[in-house]
Amino acid sequence: MSRSIAVLVAGVAAVVMVLSKFIVPMESAETTVAEWFNAAAAIAFVLGGASLLKMNLLTISARGPGWGYAAVTLVAFLATLGVGLFKVGVPPSAAFPDHRMGGTPDAEGGALWWIYEYLMSPITGTLFAMLAFYVASAAFRAFRAKNAAAIFLLVTAFVVLLGRTYAGVFVTSWIPDDVPWVSWLRLENLSAVIMSVFTTAGTRAMIIGIAIGVAATGIKIMIGLDRSYLGAGAGGGNG
Amino acid sequence: MATHAGHASIFARLDRIDRRWIFLAMFVAVAAPILWVGVTGKTFPEAPTPAVQGAFDAVESLPSGARVLVSMDFDPASAGELQPMATAIVRHCALRGHRICTMTLWPAGGPIIDGTMQDVLGDRPDYRYGEHWVNLGYRAGFEGVMKQMNSRVSLAYATDVRQTPLERIPMLEGITGIADFDLLVSISAGYAGAKEWVQYSVSPTLTGSKPLRFVAGSTGVQTPQLIPYYPNQMAGILGAIKGAAEYEYLVNEAVRKADPSAIVPAKFQEAQRRMAPQLFGHVLMVALIVLGNVVFFGLRNREARA
């Protein structure tokens, strides 16, 4: 029963959003819903924090493997949340110098800013930077020109990799730049042609296909055929 | 056959090489040029591609005082690629005298805006907050924020980050919906970012009377997926650090052209400097793929013969 109501809620919400695109007076309905949607998105972040808290508390209380790391995560979470919510060390705002909560929570010099700048930035940045090492290792050990398709792919990758740096200019500088019949063969020009012709065409066809797929999913949610989301979690993503 | 056996053993040894040597090679390929450029200060000349030139022209062609909305939709994890773009575009806007409104759809984007504005406008006392630039900050909701801003910016943002109500901010006078801005810029590392801006805010205006001009800056991973939108739905794209370097080069050339004696501060050449580690990193990648295949097929031939 409650599942059917939920499916109905989703379907009605979707249809109303579609109609509001065409029926001008419904625009205010759309912006109101958007406001609720945004608040729900903000609360989803709170939900994310709460579920992290719950998970780590469970690990710690059960003395599960690696509970020490869970404790570190917990302390880091609570400390960051605390200094963020209470605006610890935030310089007062120019407009409201006397108000304790007048400043921006992550303004330069505040505790939250310090955590952001010196803990969060370096770790997330380095975690992403590690991928450069992994891709190098995979380059040597996994990317094999084992068939024509792979050869095509790798050769294109070479052209783009070299053509998008000075290496391309250097390697093919002997090709005259002022003879239009051959100048496109210079690596920097060739990589531009690959982007403007082949990537444009290939990606265009792919996003057309994806758009049709997204539309089909939307239709199925509207008429209640697709209910997979009911077993799903919530929250935004990045990435 | 001694030489042949020698070859084979080299292949076999290379095939079993400890991957940490490859990691070290990548580190050296990136670190050494950084030190070299850091000491010598040399950079490579850049030849702008059409998509970058399009982005530059979109900013350049606006009359002075035009209003540009810059959404910095990334977090510190991607700042290595995108910060130079953000700096270059905001700097270009400031050089042209445009009024800049900043915002972000990513929760960790706030300090990135502060840092960028401090870098670019720190020594521009003529750029007064509220009159020449304003920071709306972060709002949760991804596409929901775009939907609200399409109708009325003030629905999404009641105040700016300094808690000034929008109607009391001089530079936003006359701005109702997002289409009232003369240009939208999104520098984005993924969802929600440039693609969603195109879908939700730019494309709906294309059938109307006032299409919204849009420029995107994007990470290397995302750039190919934005290419089909250029030039119809986007005026230009800065793709990866190379796009940033080309844009920086165009802005710096424009500065030098206006005043041949002008010295471009080092902080505005970050992306151009980065092209040196890129060069060596890319060459190493190509070499590793080629070498890996030589080893692979070398060993396979040997097995086939044996």
Add this chain to the structure above:
Amino acid sequence: MSQFPGTSGTPGAPGMPADPAVARRANRLMIAVLAVIAALLVVRAWVGTEVGSGADAQVVHGYGMVFVEQQGAGHVQVPAAEWAQAVAADPAQQRVMVSWPRTVGVWAAALLTLAVLSFLWRDNPVYKLAESVVVGVSAGYVMSTAVWSSLVNQVFGKLAPGLTKAYLSPGLTTTESDWWALVPLGLGMLLLCRLSARLSWVGMFPLAFVVGVFSGWRFVQYVESDLLAQVATMFDPLYVAGPTAAATVGGTLCAVLVLVGVLTVLAYFFFSLEHKGPVGGAARIGVWYLMITFGASFGFTVMGRIALLAARCEFLFDDWLWLIDPAGKH
């Protein structure tokens, strides 16, 4: 130390020599190489960096020093040269000074950067520690940002404007309560029910609402932007007249190749037709287009990865070790 298990390096894992003697030798050699690199960096930093020029010159032994200047209510980071100048002018000045919190911060950032990089050597507790910290810190940061940027003004401010203005948000201009704000608050509360096993079914309703709204938007916007507007570009003429014969041929060829690419890749993604005859031929051409597209993606992705590594290296060499000063920070 079972609460901090570091998975031991997996002996015999790919890329790790199987023979322990070889592995030991490789380890020793690698440690030696890393030690030499580290020693060079330390020696260079020990020598110190001269900041300022002429009479103002001061030698600073780098290592992550940050100088700040009082500006308004807060402090702003300034180059070391400015500090050198200020000290040379007045040794007792308090205007420009070393910021210990930020100096400690640069150290923390550098050590954490190295901690993460240590995973390349093998999985270890230090890496895991850095990872645990970032998971907690990111969640805390995002949650506090969501509260301040969205909930305070958009929800609390509408329900209790007086209280919110007095204690949380002095800039608030609303004075009347807007009870519609209870709806998102209620949605949020229901969403939080998902945390409880017994009540999680209640969380289904806000989720259904969010999914419904979102899929309605996506349905329309994907068709408008990625289907209709993309098909509109196919009106591009195949004949492109250029200023020269070469430009005309080139432009026309490019236009034809784009159209052929879109149509053949679409043909590849037909699933209800066997890849035989003309459809098969088109699909085979489509595969080539896809491979070139992926090759370009490959190149761009690699480019992005290397750029991020370069940024981290620059941080270590510039902000921490003061080996270089490309941005004029010192």
Add this chain to the structure above:
Amino acid sequence: MLADAADPAQKAWFAADKVPLLVALAVVVAAVLGSIALARTGRPIRIRRLAGLDAVEEAVGRATEMGRPILFVPGIQDMDNIMTVAGVTILGHVAKVAAEYDAEIEVPTSRSIVMTAARDTVQAAYLAAGRPDSYNPDRIYYVTDDQFAYVAATSGMMARKKPAACFYFGCFFAESLILAENGNAVGAIQVAGTAETAQLPFFVAACDYTLIGEEFFAASAYLSGEPDQVGTLLGQDVVKAIVWFVGLAAAALGTVAALQGPDGALQPFVSAMRAAMGGGA
């Protein structure tokens, strides 16, 4: 042009410039719903052969011959991700083939719910293959939620057990590279499928077969055999076919108009159509 056709009085409540969009949405709805209805009548709908799926049998056969296990990774996201759902559907097929060949299948997962779903699926597959006794739930296990820790553990397992066939079907991020690299190092046949565009190039370069984007979903719809899923696939094909012919016609019209020059008879029509569809003038 279409916008002009609308009565000015109607503009007050109807967004006239969105008529082409309305038409496009109507076409998509009609195609998808019509195809689902057709599939529900029980008429068989043919789905073309997918090389990646054909490769499953070959790879499993080889693993059996060599007496080495099969590895299946259903991505690193939870069951709310449609790619994970599609991956688990394909796992059912792989497990069935494995049961028939009596090959050992290993499924490390990154989410506990995925583990539960995978166990159910594999058990059902063994039952369908008539070998319920051979099903071993211990080989389907949860490792950790953490991306890189998961990869480290899975890589170590790969080094020890040296699977002869590796399948990666689901949502992958940066770990795609590391998995494929390790699979290569142990000499496995590798088959992958994902719709995560940024990872596709790496899979294509490192694996023997890759199901690309929509192909991956098509494989899952085909294997599920549900009329609604197969019908949706057909509906999408219908829309693609319409796009195909409209695109071709658009290119022809655009070219003729360009050859006629700016004053040609076709130019106003082409410009108006293009503008109405959001393609600029």
